[in-house]
Amino acid sequence: LSVVELVTIGTELLLGETVDSNGAWLARRLAVAGIRVARRTSVGDNADAIREAVRDALERTGRVICTGGLGPTDDDMTRPVVARLLGRPLEPDARTLEDVEARFRRRGLVMAERNRAQADVPRGAEVLRNRRGTAPGLLMEDGASRWVVLLPGVPHEMRTIVEEELLPRLEVRLADRRPIRSRTLRTSGIAESTLAERVSDVVRDAAPLTVAFLPSFAGTDIRLTSWGELDADSVDGALDAMERALRDRVGDHVYGLDGTDLAEVVAEELAARDTRLALAESCTGGLLAKRLTDAAGASRFLIGGVVAYSNQVKRELLGVPAHVLEAEGAVSEETARAMAEGARRVLSADAAVAITGIAGPEGGTADKPVGTVWIAAALAERVTARRFLFPGERDEVRQRSAQAALEALLQLLRSEEP
Amino acid sequence: LSVVELVTIGTELLLGETVDSNGAWLARRLAVAGIRVARRTSVGDNADAIREAVRDALERTGRVICTGGLGPTDDDMTRPVVARLLGRPLEPDARTLEDVEARFRRRGLVMAERNRAQADVPRGAEVLRNRRGTAPGLLMEDGASRWVVLLPGVPHEMRTIVEEELLPRLEVRLADRRPIRSRTLRTSGIAESTLAERVSDVVRDAAPLTVAFLPSFAGTDIRLTSWGELDADSVDGALDAMERALRDRVGDHVYGLDGTDLAEVVAEELAARDTRLALAESCTGGLLAKRLTDAAGASRFLIGGVVAYSNQVKRELLGVPAHVLEAEGAVSEETARAMAEGARRVLSADAAVAITGIAGPEGGTADKPVGTVWIAAALAERVTARRFLFPGERDEVRQRSAQAALEALLQLLRSEEP
Numbered sequence: 001l002s003v004v005e006l007v008t009i010g011t012e013l014l015l016g017e018t019v020d021s022n023g024a025w026l027a028r029r030l031a032v033a034g035i036r037v038a039r040r041t042s043v044g045d046n047a048d049a050i051r052e053a054v055r056d057a058l059e060r061t062g063r064v065i066c067t068g069g070l071g072p073t074d075d076d077m078t079r080p081v082v083a084r085l086l087g088r089p090l091e092p093d094a095r096t097l098e099d100v101e102a103r104f105r106r107r108g109l110v111m112a113e114r115n116r117a118q119a120d121v122p123r124g125a126e127v128l129r130n131r132r133g134t135a136p137g138l139l140m141e142d143g144a145s146r147w148v149v150l151l152p153g154v155p156h157e158m159r160t161i162v163e164e165e166l167l168p169r170l171e172v173r174l175a176d177r178r179p180i181r182s183r184t185l186r187t188s189g190i191a192e193s194t195l196a197e198r199v200s201d202v203v204r205d206a207a208p209l210t211v212a213f214l215p216s217f218a219g220t221d222i223r224l225t226s227w228g229e230l231d232a233d234s235v236d237g238a239l240d241a242m243e244r245a246l247r248d249r250v251g252d253h254v255y256g257l258d259g260t261d262l263a264e265v266v267a268e269e270l271a272a273r274d275t276r277l278a279l280a281e282s283c284t285g286g287l288l289a290k291r292l293t294d295a296a297g298a299s300r301f302l303i304g305g306v307v308a309y310s311n312q313v314k315r316e317l318l319g320v321p322a323h324v325l326e327a328e329g330a331v332s333e334e335t336a337r338a339m340a341e342g343a344r345r346v347l348s349a350d351a352a353v354a355i356t357g358i359a360g361p362e363g364g365t366a367d368k369p370v371g372t373v374w375i376a377a378a379l380a381e382r383v384t385a386r387r388f389l390f391p392g393e394r395d396e397v398r399q400r401s402a403q404a405a406l407e408a409l410l411q412l413l414r415s416e417e418p
Numbered sequence: 419l420s421v422v423e424l425v426t427i428g429t430e431l432l433l434g435e436t437v438d439s440n441g442a443w444l445a446r447r448l449a450v451a452g453i454r455v456a457r458r459t460s461v462g463d464n465a466d467a468i469r470e471a472v473r474d475a476l477e478r479t480g481r482v483i484c485t486g487g488l489g490p491t492d493d494d495m496t497r498p499v500v501a502r503l504l505g506r507p508l509e510p511d512a513r514t515l516e517d518v519e520a521r522f523r524r525r526g527l528v529m530a531e532r533n534r535a536q537a538d539v540p541r542g543a544e545v546l547r548n549r550r551g552t553a554p555g556l557l558m559e560d561g562a563s564r565w566v567v568l569l570p571g572v573p574h575e576m577r578t579i580v581e582e583e584l585l586p587r588l589e590v591r592l593a594d595r596r597p598i599r600s601r602t603l604r605t606s607g608i609a610e611s612t613l614a615e616r617v618s619d620v621v622r623d624a625a626p627l628t629v630a631f632l633p634s635f636a637g638t639d640i641r642l643t644s645w646g647e648l649d650a651d652s653v654d655g656a657l658d659a660m661e662r663a664l665r666d667r668v669g670d671h672v673y674g675l676d677g678t679d680l681a682e683v684v685a686e687e688l689a690a691r692d693t694r695l696a697l698a699e700s701c702t703g704g705l706l707a708k709r710l711t712d713a714a715g716a717s718r719f720l721i722g723g724v725v726a727y728s729n730q731v732k733r734e735l736l737g738v739p740a741h742v743l744e745a746e747g748a749v750s751e752e753t754a755r756a757m758a759e760g761a762r763r764v765l766s767a768d769a770a771v772a773i774t775g776i777a778g779p780e781g782g783t784a785d786k787p788v789g790t791v792w793i794a795a796a797l798a799e800r801v802t803a804r805r806f807l808f809p810g811e812r813d814e815v816r817q818r819s820a821q822a823a824l825e826a827l828l829q830l831l832r833s834e835e836p
């Protein structure tokens with residue numbers, strides 16, 4: 001019974017002018033409350049399309065939450081369309097009209113006539129007051145355990161109504177629900193298919209948890225979800241057990257949980273060891289420095305960096321020997337090592353990481369095709385270096401290079417005998 | 419006939435863990451091509467839900483584009499489900515298998531057995547090659563003017579297949595459509611409300627074009643759209659006339675059209691003048707360097723930069739005098755000027771731009787609150803500097819700082835007598 005459908009209404013969604021952040025927020029908020037969204041539908045500001053979408057959802061699932069189309073203008077038609085679909089006449093609601101009028105008064109404005117329609121509610125509907133705008137939410141029950149909720153499309157109004165008015169009412173109606181809960185293990189440095197093979201038997205026995213693999217430039221995430229089969233007392237234990245089983249197989253590639261960024265993990269590790277970092281970037285052109293300074297507090301561990309885009313800077317600021325650049329080229333193990341060592345020395349750092357590669361689309365050769373990247377990490381006198389061949393276009397090569405550099409640095413830090 | 423439905427597949431969409439950016443991008447891209455999206459549906463990685471959603475869309479509209487669920491793992495089930503729905507057996511496709519194997523080979527990897535299934539295609543399907551990943555797109559015609567397209571869910575793969583493989587095929591199938599076309603004028607250095615006032619009479623007479631103001635960190639965009647009222651012969655003329663009228667009022671703030679990045683404009687200006695640039699960044703921590711190297715060809719004008727996060731780097735690498743840092747502070751006109759001059763000198767550049775500020779959330783004072791940023795630009799012996807107080811949180815302050823630095827540099831370049 002704790003399954004609903006979402007219908008988001010607005011022509012801008014069909015034109016792709018806005019992402020459906022209302023739908024995403026609602027889905028997330030409902031999941032946390034243990035309510036499962038079975039389907040999301042978006043239609044335009046069009047009476048037929050709205051009626052069809054709500055009718056289909058009612059027939060399939062019986063419980064529908066709509067957002068959008070409750071405003072005062074002519075393209076706002078959700079309320080009359082749904083009222084007609086449920087066979088309920090619209091009638092003025094005195095308290096809502098008062099709320100709307102008071103809202104205008106407080107702002108020193110006179111209510112426009114067209115706002116009056118916003119106080120018309122379908123007969124028998126429960127009004128979900130809108131403290132933050134003029135269009136109230138509406139809850140209409142249609143027989144046993146069938147209902148339709150209408151919410152305004154303005155995000156902060158919608159969210160406030162959901163928190164204050166809707167969720168308390170759904171709690172009562174969906175008393176049988178169990179939490180839907182997810183946990184994501186973030187991995188890097190291992191291909192999705194290799195990962196899937198290594199954990200295939202664990203995944204096979206995961207039920208009632210489900211497992212999904214989500215690849216991106218940052219690596220592959222493994223997401224575990226309990227869809228409400230487990231109750232609040234046992235769900236955490238099941239997720240813990242599953243996490244342990246996965247870590248047994250691929251633990252060295254797991255850098256964090258849920259929203260954790262690898263840059264944060266590296267930052268914590270550096271700060272904990274009181275190790276100060278310098279950067280030397282060629283093809284990533286500042287991307288790694290940007291990532292390490294996205295979060296506040298980078299001054300705890302980051303001294304600074306050199307964007308050594310030209311060979312001149314590699315020579316003059318980082319001290320890469322001219323003969324190395326000539327004999328081995330800017331994209332080579334020797335140059336990467338000299339950049340890391342140079343950055344550490346010149347910036348008086350404890351550790352350094354260097355990236356030099358061919359991000360493309362130009363500059364590739366048979367020997368060193370686009371995507372060739374050398375990464376070196378230095379910690380005191382120890383220097384490691386590794387060659388990568390990344391797929392994809394310029395942006396992807398750069399993103400993957402920064403991620404690999406963070407990984408190389410983390411490995412070097414963790415391999416050190418304390 | 420130029421109406422389609424989108425079905426995006428992925429349990430994360432029902433959990434609200436990700437916004438449906440694929441659906442939004444597709445809707446937008448199709449609109450530009452004159453193809454209208456009638457409805458968007460999102461379902462989870464669940465065979466019944468996928469089958470129902472695709473079947474319903476086929477019955478309603480007859481033309482369906484799906485994304486997601488084509489990967490190599492068990493929760494990827496779009497291909498077999500849709501193949502069964504259309505009554506087509508899956509058969510190995512030799513060329514696709516070759517593509518997938520070659521992809522692994524190029525990266526020095528052996529293809530995992532489970533990737534083999536990605537080369538199974540429904541009988542009679544047209545394969546839309548995927549240059550950027552392993553899962554190809556598929557186009558299946560089902561009788562007259564009914565078809566289903568399957569696309570992978572990885573955004574950059576999906577986008578490349580749409581541009582290179584799908585749209586050319588849809589052009590042929592949907593010949594009757596009138597274009598929906600937009601043009602965007604990008605402005606910077608002028609507030610949205612000032613902009614709107616200056617062009618208000620132009621906007622009033624814009625019909626049938628619509629005008630939208632879209633503020634962001636990068637400035638305010640003015641977007642003109644023809645929603646299919648004008649045919650292909652007259653739409654460009656109408657957009658041209660409107661663009662001219664707007665440029666008459668605010669032309670000095672317009673830095674480009676559509677997707678133009680201010681960084682590209684600066685890059686062109688530098689390259690055209692054969693002026694070589696150096697950067698000195700404190701609070702933006704490499705963000706400006708990253709932006710200037712996002713596009714290929716930055717070596718034409720960019721020597722490199724220094725991420726001078728600590729005062730030590732400001733002193734030792736950029737030569738900012740210790741007494742300036744002590745007396746005026748790191749966020750001051752004098753420090754910004756010394757950073758720009760230092761970067762120009764140390765990196766042997768013709769021009770330089772420097773950013774020093776307080777991005778927050780910590781570090782603000784009564785005198786220098788969070789958002790205080792000094793930006794200096796140097797060209798030969800001339801140095802300009804300006805103080806900004808940016809609103810917003812850390813990310814916004816950093817983004818706005820980089821944009822303002824580009825603007826300062828562009829003004830300095832253009833103010834020079836050639």
